[in-house]
Amino acid sequence: MRKFLLLLLMLPLIVTAAPYNRNEARPVNDVVFGQIESVRYITQQEVINSQRNGWETLLGGVVGGLIGNQFGGGTGREVATAVGAVAGAGIAHNRQQGQTVIEYRLVEVLIKTDQGKLIDVIQDVDQTSVFNRGDNVRILYFNDGVRVDKEF
Template sequence: MKSLLITCLTLLTLLFSYSADADYDRNKAVPVEKVLFGSVISTRNISQEELIQDKNSGWKTFGGALVGGAIGNQFGGGSGRDIATVLGAVIGGKMANNRSQAKTVTVRLVELMIEVDCAEKQCQQYMVIQDYDQQMVFHQQDAVRMVYLANGNVRIDKQF
């Protein structure tokens, strides 16, 4: 019985100490496919709500069921003990699952309408939505560069 309890506590420690890696590397160089220069026609700050799921919710539910089953196993005898173990696992899993709900995060974005420098009187306009950066606030008529990255992303930066 003590070995079951020690095993449960060890598993719980491992489950809750798990941390996910970032989806990107901050200091990674990415090849540039092309750069266009132009000016901002219009800018609009927008926000988007994203539903963020807890990446560890499955492990937390499993851990809750494991602890609940271990506690339920302490009660009753024979088939009553089996029922108490199952009920403890179900209740523990349900409680852990209820505590790891998704949360809503508001993401600030900026919508930019860009007119690239005209070549042979054919001006093209592009609309780009990107993350809002307090250090780089865009205004109408700002000179900008549109950087196409090899990974398929586009980034608008001020031209200095």
Template structure:
């Protein structure tokens, strides 16, 4: 049983790493090659700049809770003896996890700048597209644009 404790600890740490290592990236970046499904040309009917707030959550929250539990367990282990020491260790770990979880939250709101474009395509359809505001590509009513349809997303660029 004594030989299993280090292996269980290592397994728990590896499981925690698996959940933290893979950041999720979503969306389309201009410098990324993506398969295009369709390209339509058209003209901008209206432009509106909008903002949206997005909650950004701390990805290290689990580590802070784990660290609080670890420190609390070590401190709790210093008190008592026998089964009293075991109880103090468990209570210290629980209290430490609670403190780490409560005071380790670094979530914040991020404001995104977006542009809403109403476009009349050459095929007669009118589409409204909301995308990230690119300071290098400012749209105005009457601009000729290209609407690039990708798998699961759409992007508008100035027609060249």
């Protein structure tokens, strides 16, 4: 269910914001000119559970076992070693479980074309091309997406 929701949230990003390098020549299918009606900067967060390989848990178990081995004598020492190993592994395992948040900075641009249509595009933020209401822009249509640039 989470994967479906994540895919659903990322669909506008996938459909409208194709990877695009400004210094890359690409064939353009169509160019439409217009003027920006509104600009909205948004973020999209993706939470990723950290997945480590378990070496930290193993090391925690070994260290816990060594510490537990320092207590008691005979059978008590064996029990203390086992309890220390389990506790050390549990602490290390719980410590390593974490989440990483990746934040995508996006801009949503509503454009009124020269033909009078309204087109909404969501794309990644480019600091070299900051949009403002009233800017003249061009909408570039590619095989794999759309890109908005300022008209120069």
